[in-house]
Amino acid sequence: MTHSASLNIYVVHHCLGRARFRIDRVTQDKDYALHLEQFLSEQPDIKQVRVNRAAASIAIQYRSLNLSHLTALIEKATTEKPISTQPTPPETASKENWSSLALPIFTTVASWLSHHNRLLWLRPIAWTSLITLTLPIVKRASLSLWRDQKLNIDCLDLVALGLSYGQGKLVTPALVLTLHELGDLIRDRTARSTATQTSDLLDAIGHYAWVIREGKPIQISSDRVEVGETVIVYPGEQIPVDGVVLKGSATVDQQKLTGEAMPIVAEVGTIVYASTLVRSGQLYLRADRVGEQTRAAASLELLQKAPVHDTRMANYAAQLADQLILPSFILAAVVLAITRDPGRAASILTLDFVTGIRVSIPTAFLGALNHNTRHGILVRSGRTIEQLAVVDTVVFDKTGTLTQGELxxxxxxxxxxxxxxxxxxxxxxxxxxxxxxxxxxxxxxxxxxxxxxxxxxxxxxxxxxxxxxxxxxxxxxxxxxxxxxxxxxxxxxxxxxxxxxxxxxxxxxxxxxxxxxxxxxxxxxxxxxxxxxxxxDPLRPESPALIRALEASGREIHLLTGDNPERAKMVGEELQIPPAQVHAQAFPEQKAAIVRDLTLAGKTVAFVGDGLNDSVALAYADVSVSFANGSDIAREIADVVLMNNDLATLLEALNIAKETKKLIEQNTFLVVAPNLMALGLASTVGLNPLIATIIHNGSAIAAGLNSLRPLVQHQLEEQKT
CATH class of the missing domain: 3.40.1110.10 (Calcium-transporting ATPase, cytoplasmic domain N)
Structure with a gap:
């Protein structure tokens, strides 16, 4: 094996017109890999270039060059493109556009100023802005009445706004509309897109395959291999089909598919699978399953069929509103009929219990998301925090998760x-x-x-x-x-x-x-x-303590591994996991089945894994957890990404979620208690609409500030340290 010391380039395979190099930096820097492929493809004596980042491999077909010329070209491409030493971090959500608050805030200010005698000219502007802001509520209320044939929170808001407008009041409805817009915006900020991006099949099994046709090896697209054909796999290449070894022997790394760190020795008669990697040696295979029939493709199909949960946080406000809308209307109508006072009716409708919750709960989730980020944890949605708070079962993949993933x-x-x-x-x-x-x-x-x-x-x-x-x-x-x-x-x-x-x-x-x-x-x-x-493949230093802490909290622990039963048992014993909760020889479909069975049994399951072989189980779990240095697809699917690659931070994420749940319960009390007392006053002795608005909006502000309390406390602790 030829080696270039300057760039750590290895020649792993060479024959006339074709060479394969191993360059470790290809796996570390995606931009460098793309630049290298483009640079070499543009050279006149090079026919084809293929970069395989997973294998740190680059295959080159050429006309009239030699190895020294090829190595020189690679070195030249490297000097032209600075190499990043840091892996590309997973994509994070773009910054939210807060411009939608501009009109509500302007309307509130204009409404307040228009009460001044010298600024009466602002009243038409304020009225126009209020009507503009009210139109979406009118539309939603109409759809709810005529299409769904039920009352919703928009109907309640619309009647309350109408009574205020009828009395010529502007500040109260303007402030209510501003708070509503703020709550909706914060709620959207914590939402996660429901579209799941999955890995392309050819990325999983390799884009090309060498097959013997008419007595000669030719290179074709891997999805064009026919069942029964003989496929040649050279050192450093991914196996493109499921099949049986006909000739040769090789060391095959199956970690990408099974998660097992130790490679196997494939000899004549050994069954091998697409997406696994030939580390050394050369194999001739009979293609038994190709393309979408391979085990790797079946894993991707399971992933695509996985249930897509509603990743928008649960709308507690809507649930509460559904229960209170009709009683609020009835009570307001009775008070209006008895007292003939629209103000008192408006006060009752203003005290809807919901506005404060619509603001405080999203704010609590937003604070929790930021709190997690400060601990090096990326949590993608409010729904994830809800689920984390009630997780009672944690399922771990072994290799690369509880272990370091490297021998x-x-x-x-x-x-x-x-x-x-x-x-x-x-x-x-x-x-x-x-x-x-x-x-x-x-x-x-x-x-x-x-x-x-x-x-x-x-x-x-x-x-x-x-x-x-x-x-x-x-x-x-x-x-x-x-x-x-x-x-x-x-x-x-x-x-x-x-x-x-x-x-x-x-x-x-x-x-x-x-x-x-x-x-x-x-x-x-x-x-x-x-x-x-x-x-x-040693355990991560933090793994034993984490398992003990999770078990002490009453959570059930399961271990999944592609290892044989004997080795899996040893790992389970070292981590003190009960034998019945250690699952050996688990392929992706078995991992997904175990997770499904646990959820069907009524468990709330968090699955922790880092590889392509874990992606299906990640998709089927209630909460999926991966690492920043995990595979691209695992990071994309994961609800929680441990950005510091520290497994111990999982416990921090669980604790933050439980604290957030308690915070939401506090906020609900802060909103409901004062509004309930005010409602009693408005229904009996009467309550000025302005006072009702102050109580209503004041409770919402108090709950919102309470939502931010843990974040402020954390910042103060950081300043002290």
Missing amino acids: TVVGIQTFSEGMQPEAVLRLAAATEQRIAHPVAEAITHYAETQNLTIPPRDEWNYEVGLGIRATIEGKAVLVGSERFLVQEGVDLSGLDTKTFPLQEICHLEDQSKTSAWLSLIYVACDGELAGVIQYA
């Missing part, structure tokens, strides 16, 4: 006398350098973090699924599986891997990262076992 070296045990852990790690890293395999990458990365000098590798041979033999500083080194070392004649008799003590490697940061579910890779030097390297 990490956690320990070394030495067996050769005089051989230190650093020496074993150094030999293994030298042997595994520039091998496109997660374990090899974990070993070389860890050696780099320990500042070890990695010697050059001389002759070497890599056997897919077994290991690699190489000559390092004149020594014959073997790195691979137990079967590989035994096959090469290394004596491993009497070796009990279950009793390995963990031996510190130089400066192992956190012994808590170790666990019973370690995997092993063996290192031999000159025919003798030198040591065993222990590695795992």
Whole structure:
């Protein structure tokens, strides 16, 4: 494998007229990947360029160039386009346009000023503005009466405004209309679009496929592959079909589909799936399912059929108004008939209990959304906060969610006398350098973090699924599986891997990262076992504490994983999750089914995941949670995005939601109690409409300010710290 040190470019495959490079920066910077593809496509000697960001891969078909020329072109494209070191953050909602408040505010000011003798000329302007603002209410009330044949809050507002207009009053209706507009605007600000954008099928399974036709490999669109055809998959490419391996062997990374961090070794007879990635080796497949028939396509179809919840926050005001409209009309009519006083009737209709709720509840949700943002949590809607407040079941994907999603070296045990852990790690890293395999990458990365000098590798041979033999500083080194070392004649008799003590490697940061579910890779030097390297996909540091906190709060925890049952059981035991709530070998459709079953059982379910394989379950959950560094589709679907990629902040989001629910209950009392007392006065001894308006609007303002209280308190706490 050829390597350009200046840009970390690897040549993973090369034949006449075609080369495939691996460039890690392609996955980090979408703009750079697009620029690179465009730049190379414009070169006269290049026929075709295809960039696969998920695989950090770029495939180039060319005419009369060589590898050094291609590498030089890539370097030139890079120098012309600065590279962003930060991943592109998920899109956030655009800023709301508050201009719709301009006319109501102007009308209120004009109405108030028009009472002054010198400003009477403003009254016609105020009347015109009031009529303009009232027309939408007239329209909605008419539709409700004639089309739906029922009274609604607009009917109540229209009659109250009409009585005020009949008495020549302008300030009261203008202020009411302004408050209504403010409440509607804030409510819309917390809404989330119901349109769900899903990933294109070709993005999931790869745009192209190599098939053998008329005895020669040709490249076609992946959706044009026919069932039964032989498909060739080269290193670094996504598998474009579901099928059976006919020839070859390869290391296949299935994390995108199953969530399992450990790759599999695909050999003759192995079933492989579209959207998975060939990390090393080459496969010839028989295409059994293609295009929309693949497992990846079935996952996307499930996603598109997922129920789209009403993401607008629940309109408590409308629900309350439906119950109070008719009694309010009857009471106002009775008072008007007895007293012949339109003012008292208008006072009763003004005290509708609803305006304050229409303002305070959206404001509470808006404050909660901002509060979450300050904690590094993106919550997309008020409905999400409502659901978070009542979540009683949390379902976690394992890989990349509860675990770090990357294989990490956690320990070394030495067996050769005089051989230190650093020496074993150094030999293994030298042997595994520039091998496109997660374990090899974990070993070389860890050696780099320990500042070890990695010697050059001389002759070497890599056997897919077994290991690699190489000559390092004149020594014959073997790195691979137990079967590989035994096959090469290394004596491993009497070796009990279950009793390995963990031996510190130089400066192992956190012994808590170790666990019973370690995997092993063996290192031999000159025919003798030198040591065993222990590695795992370790838990996130915050995972155990979060699980304990959620269980202590009475919530039910479930773990979903593509792992085999034995490994899943070990992870569940380490996190102290009951065995019945640990679900192994879960493909996307199984994950969605488990979430559906829990919701059908009456649970309010939050699902936490980060990959394409989690997208269906995310869509079916009551609340979906992902990470800023999760897959694009997971971030798009998620109701909650943990922007700091800190799983512990999930608990903060749940707590903020519960606080918001309590706040809404307080606001309801602040609105209903004074209006109810005022209504009693207006119905019995009488109440001036102006006083009714002050009580009515004053309670709305008080509830609105109460909604902002947690946000203000949080800001004060930040200033103190």
